[in-house]
């Protein structure tokens with residue numbers, strides 16, 4: 098009952114916006130694209146993690162523009178789910194034919210899918226899974242495998258140092274992100290039977306590096322010197338944990354995991370502050386989302402490579418990156434060049450690691 102009422106209220110606002118949008122509509126949109134372009138909504142969740150503005154947005158835009166006359170209606174929610182709801186309503190009012198939605202909050206975003214469905218707009222769940230059975234397609238990576246790779250690479254690295262036991266601290270992602278749950282489950286499936294002991298564990302609100310840093314600072318009062326590894330779910334939270342440990346002169350320095358192959362993360366892997374990260378080809382993810390979006394916008398039915406909860410899906414393969422395979426992964430794929438990575442602060446470490 099409550100949900101229906103909320104839905105109707107939101108739709109009424111949507112209709113007013115639609116009229117306003119039509120009234121203000123002239124022969125071309127604000128970015129100069131032609132009036133007959135097919136509008137496609139792209140809604141990304143946050144901007145502190147660098148991938149969204151630096152990779153997902155431009156790669157999706159160029160991929161769909163290569164397929165025809167499309168106009169991307171873009172918004173970033175800055176980790177605020179009610180802002181994302183408004184952005185979705187604006188995109189619907191602007192006349193998008195399909196929504197590509199990376200949700201801030203998996204549960205809250207279900208109401209966006211309902212509103213879109215009421216307007217006959219298909220929704221692609223992008224990277225993060227939305228808690229709705231009305232999604233038309235899901236494009237992501239094998240996220241449980243991400244967690245397994247992070248944890249297995251950590252355990253293998255510790256064993257290579259001759260360690261078979263010791264303490265670990267675990268910094269997971271946002272509790273509203275379904276991916277964070279998958280990363281965590283994948284990591285636990287390896288760590289729980291690894292011989293290492295999880296001393297404490299934290300779900301980081303908003304995936305915020307600042308929250309990860311504060312939590313790590315609070316744990317150091319108790320555990321400084323007693324842990325050999327830090328499982329951090331992505332490079333942002335790894336960066337927060339590392340800043341806290343540097344400030345407290347942590348010794349011995351633990352092996353630290355990450356994800357995303359952010360430039361700062363890759364540079365920390367080169368310098369040894371961070372042990373590993375995960376490379377996910379955002380180009381493949383954005384390109385797949387663009388081709389599915391183009392097909393759905395023209396009313397075609399799209400079949401998946403697999404299904405997740407009954408939804409046609411594509412799950413791409415993540416790769417673990419340590420200092421030993423930076424050249425064969427992020428550099429070989431053109432994600433970062435050697436000159437991006439090996440700035441003056443990292444030149445000596447690059448040379449030592451054979452990154453040239």
Ligand code: BGC
Pocket residue numbers: 143146148224225270274276277304331332356357
């Ligand atoms: C994405 C990660 C990202 C994190 C924080 C996850 O859903 O899969 O690549 O680091 O969100 O934005």
